[in-house]
Amino acid sequence: MRKRGIAAVTALAAFLTWAVPIGAPAADDDRQEQVALSLLNGQSCAQRYAGDAGSGANTVAQTTSTPQGSPTPAASPSPFSTPGLPGVPAGVGNGTYTVNPPQRPRPGASPAVTPPPIPTATPSPTVSTEPIFLIRGGETPPPIPPAGQATPAPTPEPTGVPTLAPGFVAVISDKWSGNRERGQPSDAIGNVHIYYGDEEIVGDKAHFDGDRTITITGHPFLINHEHNSVLTGDVIVFDTVAQTAKLTNGKGASDEGVQRGLVHFQASDLHTDPDGTAHGLNPYVTTCENPRGGYHITGKDMEVYPGDKIVIHKAVLWLGLAAVFYLPLLIIPLRSVENQRSRARWFPEVGYDSYEGAWIKIQIPFGKDQYYYGYYIVNYFTKLGLGLGYVGFYSSKKGRRSVSVNVYTINNQTGGGRQSNVAVQEQENFSQHLRGNFQFAYQSNYGPLVSIPPNETISGAIVHQTAQTSQNYSVSHSSVGGQSSSNSFTFSDTRQFNQNLNQTTTYNISESNASFGGFSSFNNQSEFDYLMQYTTAGADYQMEFDKIYSLQATGINKIPEFQVRPSDFFQHFFIPLSAQLTVGEYSEPAGEGEPRSLATWRGDANLVAGPLDAKVLGSDFEGTVTVDQYAYGTGDLKAAIEQDLSLTTPIGSHMVNTLTYNEANYNGPALVPFQYLDQQPTMNTKNAQDLLRIFNDDVYAVSLGWSTNFDGMAQPLSYQITAKPSPRSVVLLSGSFIPGPGMGFETTNLQLSTPFGRDASLQFVTNINWRPSLGLGQFFSDKIIYYTRTIGNCYQLMVMYNESQQAINVGLNLLAFPTQTAVFQIGSPQPVVPTTFNF
Secondary structure: OHHHHHHHHHHHHHHHOOOOOOOOOOOOHHHHHHHHHHHHHOOHHHHHHHHHHOOOOOOOOOOOOOOOOOOOOOOOOOOOOOOOOOOOOOOOOOOOOOEOOOOOOOOOOOOEEOOOOOOOOOOOOOOOOOOOEOOOOOOOOOOOOOEOOOOOOOOOOOOOOOEOOOOOOEEEEOEEEEOOOOOOOEEEEEEEEEEEOOEEEEEEEEEEOOOOEEEEEOOOEEEEOOOOEEEEOOEEEEEOOOOEEEEEEEEEEEOOOOOOEOEEEEEEEEEEOOOOOEEEEOOEEEOOOOHHHOEEEEOOEEEEEOOOEEEEEEEEEEEOOEEEEEEEEEEEEOOOOOOHHHOOOOOOEEEEEOOOEEEEEEEEEEEEEOOEEEEEEEEEEOOOEEEEEEEEEEEOOOOOEEEEEEEEEEEEOOOOEEEEEEEEEEEEEOOOOEEEEEEEEEEOOOOOOOOOOOEEEEEEEEEEEOOOEEEEEEEEEEEEOOOEEEEEEEEEEEEEOOOOEEEEEEEEEEEEEEEEOOEEEEEEEEEEEEEEEEEOOOEEEEEEEEEEEEOOOOOOEEEEEEEEEEOOOOOOOOOOEEEEEEEEEEEOOOOOOOOOOOEEEEEEEEEEEEEEEEEEOOEEEEEEEEEEEEEEOOOOEEEEEEEEEEEEEEEOOOEEEEEEEEEEEEEOOOOOOOOOOOOOOOOOEEEEEEEEEEEEOOOEEEEEEEEEOOOOOOOOEEEEEEEEEEOOEEEEEEEEEEOOOOOEEOOEEEEEEEEOOOOEEEEEEEEEOOOHHHOOOOOEEEEEEEEEEEEOOOEEEEEEEEOOOOEEEEEEEEOOOOOOEEEOOOOOOOOOOOOOOOO
16 A cells, blocks of 8 residues: 555656646647546545645645644545545545646646545445546537437547546636635636536536535536536535535426427526436426427426436426416326336326216326336216226335236216226246246226126236246136136146157146026036147157047047148249148047047148249239148048139339239038038138229329129229328328119218418318218218317327217327327327328
8 A cells, every 4th residue: 555655656746847837839738637637536545645745836736634633523534535445544635636737828728627625425326337537528518419309429438538536526627726725715717627426517617615515607507427418507506525516596408208309497496416316496397498389387396316207296287378287296207118007197187078077087106216106096077976096016126026006996976886996916936937927807997888797807827937847837717797707727837858859738627607697507627738849850740639528518639639740841842832741530529418429530631832923924923822631530531722823013113903813612521520620611712803003102092903703793893092282281082882783982981181270280081971862871971170280399289079979089299208198088189190101
């Protein structure tokens, strides 16, 4: 330790002898700054011996020891030394380093590097461990790229640049003035940068009070090292021991947690913690660049957790100058959640419908971290009453258990009585190889105008899994009121003997009963299945034994079945071929009291030729033929042949014609010998279709299609016309035409999307009845009108009218949070007309 201290003193002496005359243009500014900053990252032992270097007016670095009569308390950390380093007694090494470059009259002078004479705070465990490079930026806040826009390429990590040691505070400025003695005030002037923790404070002037506080003035701002959050204020007061900053009339902006734009916030009394957490009074939050034209949120106080959430107490939502909602607690998430159902909507929902009346739905979030969080549900309906719910998510920090609970209950005042929904799910990791999953669900509230008996489901599974084996034990129970119920237990064992051989054994036992309208039924069934698979380079082999024992004759027994699938069946034939051979003995289970059912052997030879792709006179041809030949121990034979052919022909550069043909031919007895195996249609089928497409880039597209079943009956002709009269408008017509006397055009669907004023669009959907005189309704029926308008590039107003449902939906979509939607009616309004089309 002593050798390291001597080395530090030697380096300091060498630095002191490097004198540069005033105005000397040949000075190496970068080298001077790096040498000066290297003192900041020195060991604590070097600081201890720095006091022996001497003092004087011409010294560039000096220390001031603590007076003998006033020892430093043991609890006070040493300045510029990381607490906890061995060999540094409390109160030893307290000193001040000040590095002043030679004064030069020209602009762009080499910056002064000034570690302030302050005690060092204990490092926070949440402070980032990434290196902090001591490189000064500009005097104004750098622009933050809004979320959703292309971000500039990341700057490569600098080399040969000093970094800030953990727990240290560094100050860089153009010059330093004031008393250098310990406990005396001093000032840093000109492009002042203060580095600490996860933050950096910038201003024109910084005044140190000689104790622990630095006051930064002259357009000060605070920015994190990731440069995605910035705070500004009239004055910033920095506590060097607690490493907290307090801003007067603080304002901030960040792109964390938003999907478009920035989130802006301000408070009359805003201060930050070492980890970047901000606290403020009388907050103001918005994601609108023009708050007067959009929305904003005010409240009593606010906490901003970077990358996590914004918490506002006694929050009021404003739309323009109108106060719309009040919430005692509002949490705005600033982090992505994979399952959107697990996060609360921080916009209340209000609306009206004829069944529930006027209603308001509120979700109140809770929870501090990712291990326990959720929200409470408070719904009030003027006709149904008050509904309360709880949605919670819990997981252990060791990852052994996770639980989700979802409860909702309402006393239906319209006569439904108490209705409740409960869903509980638990995941247990007992050990590295043993885990379990348990679920319970109960539902009696199915929503408006739905009356079904309550149902409940209970299930559980325990799985033991290793690299070569796995065992699964599962049990389940379900019931619907007193009408039906079922229970089952399943065990499966899977073993991988080697790379080529594996087997699975499964046993299941179940029972079910039902009672409807005086009719009752009961069934008890068990099934044993054994499956072995063997894989080689030339073929895959499979053997399965499946036996069913049941009170009712259902299913098929395999006692056993063998399959062979060659992997290189005539690999070099001009048509791709694949084959599968299945042979086994089969029987149909006999129900209780029923005579013995059929049991015999069966064989199935399957051959697939294709798909064959070929060029035919400039057209693209594709064809596939599938052949199955069946043979049974009863002497029955039957077969099936299926053909799928298509021919695609381009006609010029704006037309494409596609002709397809499908045919299926069956031979032999269709419904015998087995009732549940190899059932075939009793008639052969064939069909041909032709589709003509005419298009011109994305200006218009026309599709005309017709088909025939070769049965002498006319088939409808389908049509679809899509056009874009302008870059922002779309018209779509689709329907069919049936030829023949008394026939004609069927209902045509019309969809229209067009601009409707500045930053607004209108979509219209309707059905056109060409023969309203036949009682098919009005000429225009089932109308849907959808209107959307973007306000202040901040949020979208959405209104939808549905004639058939007699409903009007109004929604508010925040562009910064597309997953957060305020809805003023049942369901979220969505666009009803596609804005692009591809053919």
